[in-house]
Amino acid sequence: MRRAAVIGCGRMGAFTSPAVREYAPACWFPLAHAEAVQAHGDLELAALCDPSAEGLARAQAHYGVARGYADHLSLLKAEELDLVTVATRTIGRAGIIADCFDVGVRALHIEKPLCSSVAELRRIEAMEAGGDLFLTYGTVRRFFPIYRHAVTLASGGDYGALREIRATLGQGALYWTHPHAVDLILMAAGGRRVEAVQARLAGVERAAGAMTIKTDPVIEAATIWFEDGVAGHIGRSPGMDLVLSCQSAELTVLNDGHGLAISDYSGANPYPDRQSVTVGFDPEAPAGTLAPIRELVACLDGDATARRSNAANRRAILTGQHILFAMVQSHLESARPVALDAVDPAIVIEARTGGNNA
Template sequence: MIEAAVIGCGRMGAFTSEGVRKFAPDCWFPLAHAEAIRQADGVDLVALCDASEDNLARAAKEYGVLRTYGDHAAMLAEGAPQMVGIATRTIGRTGIIADCHAAGTRAFHIEKPICNSMDELAQLEALFARDDTFVTLGAVRRHFAIYREAVNRARSGTWGELLEARVDMGRGALYWTHPHSVDLILLAAQGRAVEAVHARLGPVERDGKVVRNDPQILSASIWFEGGFAGHIGRAPGVDFRLSCENARVSVLNDGHSLWQAVVDNENPYPKPGRVDFDAPPGPQGALAPITQLAACLSGDADARAANARLKDDILMGQRILFAMIQSHFEGGCPVALDAVDPGLVVEARSGQFFA
């Protein structure tokens, strides 16, 4: 049995918000780390950690966990679990990951984004490069069957070349919202190299190389080798659209439905229609990445290969977020990923809270 713990017992760590439970489609569940771990075959939730005594007591009662800690160092002192869900605020997250890894933890399900600075990203790149370290991200849409179906259809070649992906998530902030957008675009890109990123952001509170706030993305594009592009807009809803030469494939309203519109020989105007899609059996929500981590720890070669690709995308996604900041600093001009200032820091504060 794989022993697991959750660090951070708030909304994402232990208690999915009522709004998400009310409105999100079924593919989102289970979403909270603790809930997903409890449902994962071969995984035992043995410990919880949170600085809030109230959160900790509530989570311990909900999940029947006896080992509870006010900080992760105390937990690790009594033995590192094989798997850890990290659902803290971003500030300090890199240190928690490093401490757990040094103590022996090898599988991590980490809320997004993964870090606050280019220096922290370099630390995580070195850690993620290890073959015995497995990582998944709280940007979980890529694991849902309906999103994978959309990408498979668009990349099938049936309707010509896949030209671009577009994600709209309303008036979303860079750190709070758009790690999800970037991750979906990287899912569609399927490992293509990034050539340039450009972005225009809302007001940025800046102190030298430190961005204090979590600015809104007004518009952003990611350009890949071969001409493929990903775009982020501000239309309401949560929609993911893939455009081929002769068709569009769309996941609308956060996974509620799949649509496609195909050009025919007589009518150049594609008519959209809903696709009847029933997800095949298998884990969804946060249970899907937790299941992948468990398979990696158990030595499954396919899971380990998939996770190696995922780790690359997680690191690339974080670097792209920093490149968007750099592009904004340079008036929205395209920037290469290696042109980001190595001293860049993003605190991502919204009022009294941090992403």
């Protein structure tokens, strides 16, 4: 058995919110990190960590875990761990990732967003460049069979070339909601290179004379332009859909994975033929956070397919974070297209809402 620990025992770490439990489709579960670790047959949930004594005790009792720590340094000092999951809020997360790396942990599942600043992102990139760090991320839809099937169909050529990707996750904030939209767009775009990012945000509160954004701005509209003209759009439309527009059809993963529909245009009829797709994926297969954790364990076991998949997933995690910073840069420059390497290295996003950060 490999030994794992969860850092941060709130909603994502330990206690999935009742609304998600009630409404999300089956493919979202097990979602809480601790639950996913315990669902993996080759992992022992060896320890939990949270500075809230009450939260820690509650999680320890719920999961039957004897060893609990109030801070991650004590955890890392006392426990030999193969895999760590990080479900704290974003500020400070990059430091936790670095501390895990420094003691030799090589498999990390990290909540989104990855980090708070461009400087932190560069440090994480340097760790990842060593090639022996396996990472997965809280944007878990990319692991669900229904999303994978939709992307396979859209990129297979039967419907012509992919032209446009839309992630409609409602009116959402850059850090709280839209790491998910960005990741879905990157997943659908495959390995296409990002050419530029344009964004118009609302609620940007900037610290005087600095590149620090104090708030978590709403994305009013954003476009990610890929090398071959494919465009990924994020707006404020309600719904929880991923829409993949090809030359002759539109494929939509509906309602966070509740269903998949194809609107197919053919012949002289200008109106699409709409069909539900029910084959090619298992809507009930347990995925949630267990799916990325399975990939991490397979990477540790030396599985070549998992390692290839993880290399692509790591690129998407890092690129996705660059895109969030580029959206801020674009907004500050009147929504002009910004290349990912043209982002001000001084950008910090505190993403504060009320008394908390994203």
